[in-house]
Structures are given as structure tokens and as C-alpha cells.
Amino acid sequence: xxxxxxxxxxxxxxxxxxxxxxxxxxxxxxxxxxxxxxxxxxxxxxxxxxxxxxxxxxxxxxxxx
Numbered sequence: 001x002x003x004x005x006x007x008x009x010x011x012x013x014x015x016x017x018x019x020x021x022x023x024x025x026x027x028x029x030x031x032x033x034x035x036x037x038x039x040x041x042x043x044x045x046x047x048x049x050x051x052x053x054x055x056x057x058x059x060x061x062x063x064x065x
Contacts, residue, residue, distance in 0.1 A: 003043045012036035 015032035022028070 003040050003047075006043070007036040007040045011039045 012032040012035065015035045016029050019025075019028040019031060
């Protein structure tokens with residue numbers, strides 16, 4: 001949920017605004033949506049990798065005890 005809100009405000013709206021200023025064509029303005037989707041997917045993978053790394057480190061630390 002947080003990544004969706006962040007993508008909307010940090011990616012979709014600025015890309016749509018910039019494209020409206022640069023070209024003014026609806027096709028290019030609509031490219032904000034796929035850009036935001038790609039950013040959401042990347043954010044999810046980064047979060048998953050972070051959680052996975054933390055889990056592995058905790059498991060490894062637990063075996064030493």
C-alpha cells in the first residue's frame with residue numbers, strides 16, 4: 001500500500017506533469033502509469049531482498065548461540 005501511494009505521488013504525477021509540459025500529447029502523459037508500475041515492482045523486490053538478507057543474518061546468528 002505504501003509503495004502504491006509513493007509511486008503515485010513520486011513517479012506518476014511528476015512524469016505526467018513533465019510529459020504534459022514537454023509534449024502535451026495524451027499518449028506521453030499516460031506513460032506515467034507504466035513508469036509508476038515499474039517503480040513499484042522494483043521497490044517490492046528491493047524490500048524483499050532486504051527482508052530476506054535480514055532473515056538469513058538472523059538465522060546465521062542463531063546457529064552460533
